[in-house]
Amino acid sequence: MSDHPLDAIFDRFISSPSIFKNHEVLRPSHIPDKLPHRDYEIQFLGKALGSALRNNRPSNIFLYGKTGTGKTIVSKYVTKYLQERANSIGKNIIVSLLNCVEIDTDYRVLARLCDLIGEPVPFTGLPTDEVFQRFKAKLDSKKQLLIVVFDELDKLHQKSGDNVLYQLTRINTDLKKAQVSLVCITNDLSFKETLDPRVRSSLSEEELVFKPYNSLQLEDILAERAKEGFHEGVLTEGVISLCAALAAQEHGDARRALDLLRVAAEIAERENESKVLQSHVRKASKQIEKDTIQEALISLPVQTKLVLWAVYVLEKSTLKVITTGDIYKVYLELCKTTGLDPITPRRANSLLNELSMLGVVNTKVVSMGRYGRTTKVSLSVSPRQTRNILCEDFYIKKVSDFNAQTLLGKD
Ligand SMILES: Nc1ncnc2c1ncn2[C@@H]1O[C@H](COP(=O)(O)OP(=O)(O)OP(=O)(O)O)[C@@H](O)[C@H]1O
Ligand SMILES: [Mg+2]
Incomplete structure (x- = not known):
């Protein structure tokens, strides 16, 4: 017998059958014979x-x-x-x-x-x-x-x-x-x-x-695809309805429902399980959300990344409430260090609004008493994930150690 370091892994693939009967069927490109509810x-x-x-x-x-x-x-x-x-x-x-x-x-x-x-x-x-x-x-x-x-x-x-x-x-x-x-x-x-x-x-x-599908319609769509895509009995009780319910939360999106089911089964396989459990669906949901945010962050234009980086460094500071004014102040400093030409405060605010629409930051208009109103901003994605992705960028790398604290202390 050989004792190759990959033997244990490969043996498992050989000895335990795949959860999938036909992986292709669960991909968006597949055209099924039946399209329930259409x-x-x-x-x-x-x-x-x-x-x-x-x-x-x-x-x-x-x-x-x-x-x-x-x-x-x-x-x-x-x-x-x-x-x-x-x-x-x-x-x-x-x-x-x-x-x-x-x-x-x-x-x-x-x-x-x-x-x-x-x-x-x-x-x-x-x-x-x-x-x-x-x-x-x-x-x-x-x-x-x-x-x-x-x-x-x-x-x-x-x-x-x-x-x-x-x-x-x-x-x-x-x-x-x-x-x-x-x-x-x-x-x-x-x-x-x-x-x-x-x-x-x-x-x-x-x-x-x-019209968007409701959760019961999504269940039918998933069940139909599952018949072709999975071996019998590998989806445990409640798996399909959980995928359907999660996908119906925003609006009934069949792509989301199918992705959840496919990714859940992939996770189950990776964990060496012979059945897909509800816990795999929950993990799949987290993973898909993470992937979506990742994709959104990677493809941001550099000025938007810089504005977001300003929010990030302020979140790391001791500041309790982050306003658009604070963000712009930090943003200008970041421009100096990176050598990028700054955009106007108005344009920076509109980039913040775009980030808010993407669900990357939260913005909330708050009253400041006799000082009028201002917009309060916070990160709505994990700071660690934000850092990991943004620091891949050539310009952000130059300001990866930027500390907002000294700047805030100045006035
Ligand atoms: N009734 C259905 N039965 C089986 N699969 C379906 C059904 N409706 C949608 N799907 C599957 O859901 C996924 C998304 O569907 P589709 O691509 O047709 O959406 P769309 O309306 O074109 O969305 P978008 O506007 O994002 O392009 C595809 O993988 C498709 O196969
Ligand atoms: Mg389409």
Whole structure:
């Protein structure tokens, strides 16, 4: 027998079976055969897009609803089957699902669509108008229907405006053989108001709102996925309902519920358990929260990190109440040491508000008697975690030992 230092670990993997029957099934990218509690939405989209099978151009459709309510999965589910049925009867229907988080410029949208209809264009370089003309000509070279699904459309709009949307909503009047239909998806409920009125009315010939799931509906969704994803009996009593209840706390987000279940099972495996317990779900919940904060902190712009670092060092001082004035004073010192140009107090306050919206700091307006009102600020994430993440930053590293105490004593 060998006595390799990894034997104990690897032997455990070999001798005890995995909790997961099929890990993939629990990932967001998986499209399950059944989507519980979305019958109405599936039928709605099916009826709207189904007219394509009869040669009618489907109306443009707008889908909105909060995050994790099934907009993307329902669109994929319906268009996938529509494509299958169209192929089986020899109808020329092309579906393009565009994730606007990645495809966020007019050029990228058109280049992707060109690619799909067999008119490849270079990644960059051509004027956008020319790409559009090429796209239009190629598309109209035969009888076909193109359905473009803009997922997270607000991201494209935010970055590049509504030029390409405007062109695509008008394109059918110029086409002789081909037709284009659009499905637009967003989780930003106020987004529609920001669109140009002409674009808005053409995009939302039909609309559907996806409501958040309640906790019982989330249980059904999880139970369905669990049947395929886990070996029988590995989820102990109450695990699914706890995941569902936790995910329903803010709003019924199915992504959150699935993440909780998957991460809980991963933790159970790591702890060498053969079953998933409620305690694993609670650990998963903490871990996911930590990961979310971590991601938010890492990606902050440097000035925002500096403002947050000012809050951090003040929390470490003896100061009982931290005001925006204190923060700005410390912030200016941090700028001096790091060599960064300071922003105005007003701008610093708006960065504080952004941090508050992210849930990283708490702000509260308090009365100071005859001195008027001020905003009291505190950290709402763990100071240790804040320090660990921010100190990875090149500039924050330079002020990692900054002590606010001396500064506060000055006046
Ligand atoms: N009814 C359902 N049945 C099974 N799985 C579902 C259902 N609804 C949502 N899901 C799953 O939940 C996750 C989130 O769903 P989806 O991506 O469709 O949300 P969304 O509404 O597009 O959210 P966002 O606005 O954040 O993009 C996915 O993994 C999806 O598979
Ligand atoms: Mg989505």
